[in-house]
Amino acid sequence: MCDIIGQAVRAGVPRRTILTSALGGLAALGAAACTGSNPPTGAPAAPAAAAPPAEGARTQLILLGTSGGPPYWPGSEREGIASALLVGDRYYVVDTGAGLLRQMRLAELGNWRHDTDGPLDGMRAIFLTHLHSDHVVDLNNLLTEGLFNGLHRVDRKVQIWGPGNRGALPPLFGAPPPPEPVAPDNPTPGTKEMVDLIVRAFATDFNDRAFDNRKPVPNQLFEGLDVPIPAQYLADPNGNPHPRMSPVRFYEDERVRVSATLVQHAPVFPALAFRFETEDGSVVFSGDTSPSENLIELAQGTDVLVHEVIARGWVERLLPAPRNDAQEGLFQHLINAHTVIEDVGGVAERAQARTLVLSHLVPGNWPADDWQRAKNGYSGTLVVGEDLDRIGVGTA
Numbered sequence: 001m002c003d004i005i006g007q008a009v010r011a012g013v014p015r016r017t018i019l020t021s022a023l024g025g026l027a028a029l030g031a032a033a034c035t036g037s038n039p040p041t042g043a044p045a046a047p048a049a050a051a052p053p054a055e056g057a058r059t060q061l062i063l064l065g066t067s068g069g070p071p072y073w074p075g076s077e078r079e080g081i082a083s084a085l086l087v088g089d090r091y092y093v094v095d096t097g098a099g100l101l102r103q104m105r106l107a108e109l110g111n112w113r114h115d116t117d118g119p120l121d122g123m124r125a126i127f128l129t130h131l132h133s134d135h136v137v138d139l140n141n142l143l144t145e146g147l148f149n150g151l152h153r154v155d156r157k158v159q160i161w162g163p164g165n166r167g168a169l170p171p172l173f174g175a176p177p178p179p180e181p182v183a184p185d186n187p188t189p190g191t192k193e194m195v196d197l198i199v200r201a202f203a204t205d206f207n208d209r210a211f212d213n214r215k216p217v218p219n220q221l222f223e224g225l226d227v228p229i230p231a232q233y234l235a236d237p238n239g240n241p242h243p244r245m246s247p248v249r250f251y252e253d254e255r256v257r258v259s260a261t262l263v264q265h266a267p268v269f270p271a272l273a274f275r276f277e278t279e280d281g282s283v284v285f286s287g288d289t290s291p292s293e294n295l296i297e298l299a300q301g302t303d304v305l306v307h308e309v310i311a312r313g314w315v316e317r318l319l320p321a322p323r324n325d326a327q328e329g330l331f332q333h334l335i336n337a338h339t340v341i342e343d344v345g346g347v348a349e350r351a352q353a354r355t356l357v358l359s360h361l362v363p364g365n366w367p368a369d370d371w372q373r374a375k376n377g378y379s380g381t382l383v384v385g386e387d388l389d390r391i392g393v394g395t396a
């Protein structure tokens with residue numbers, strides 16, 4: 001009988017903390033426990049070092065949600081993938097996974113003067129690495145209920161940046177016939193289109209709030225924009241393997257400069273990684289990717305590399321051989337579109353990243369100790385991310 005919750009309680013309790021230690025709190029035993037398997041042991045990992053303290057730092061990375069994938073992992077309290085980069089009194093959101101608005105409240109972002117003024121009043125821009133649901137599902141929450149959580153008080157229009165329209169359906173895996181495509185007139189909308197479609201989908205609410213509550217209308221508050229990846233890198237809508245390119249700078253304001261590059265997350269394309277430069281240092285977000293030369297170039301010498309990670313042992317247990325077409329497709333996606341624990345330290349080492357922060361943990365309920373194996377092959381500081389961790393930038 002599966003006893004995920006009981007084992008999680010016995011193993012430890014997830015905690016909200018200002019991060020001064022890289023030690024994770026949750027050791028829930030999830031899917032592996034359900035199958036009767038033991039958690040992996042693997043090679044012993046060197047203990048992770050303390051992360052740069054966040055207290056007093058003007059620029060801070062805040063992990064709002066650290067779980068990867070659409071599942072709500074049993075036994076885990078990790079929220080969906082989302083991060084904030086706080087620079088002074090403004091912040092930038094990277095990915096908008098499930099639970100985001102609540103996590104922003106808990107992180108005490110924004111400038112609260114009244115119950116409905118924050119936390120979004122301090123939000124400057126949103127960056128989406130790719131349009132998988134676990135990275136974007138709460139964007140509509142920010143844009144709609146945001147009207148009553150500070151979005152109506154932003155001092156400039158919030159830009160929402162992400163990949164553009166792919167332009168073609170993904171290749172069919174396995175034998176024909178293909179499934180009936182969803183929205184065949186435009187089956188792969190990009191970020192600008194997605195934001196516009198959210199506004200249209202919630203028009204009843206927006207109009208009610210505007211006419212009855214006299215709230216601003218969406219085009220006064222935010223706009224969706226496609227990251228301008230040069231056309232030659234997007235010529236193949238499947239982009240597998242992703243074309244080699246150097247980073248492209250596409251956003252700049254008085255606090256940050258942001259560059260993007262393509263990463264390897266096939267069959268999803270385009271999928272992006274972002275680098276933020278501030279006066280205090282730099283932070284790179286990998287998005288979802290297998291080891292990528294583009295990412296390694298983007299992340300060269302960065303202060304903080306926030307990188308996704310997946311436990312290969314979990315994938316093998318989830319989808320044991322022999323596999324049917326659908327199972328094989330998912331198995332290949334999980335292994336080839338993500339970075340396994342054994343590889344992520346090497347990526348950070350080659351990028352010469354000073355601190356490696358693991359986030360977008362798949363599965364979210366994997367034993368905490370096993371993530372520590374990412375330390376192998378990496379000489380910098382490893383942080384296994386927990387929700388609401390804060391990491392100072394440029395204060396190490």
Ligand SMILES: [Zn+2]
Pocket residue numbers: 130132265268288
């Ligand atoms: Zn993804």
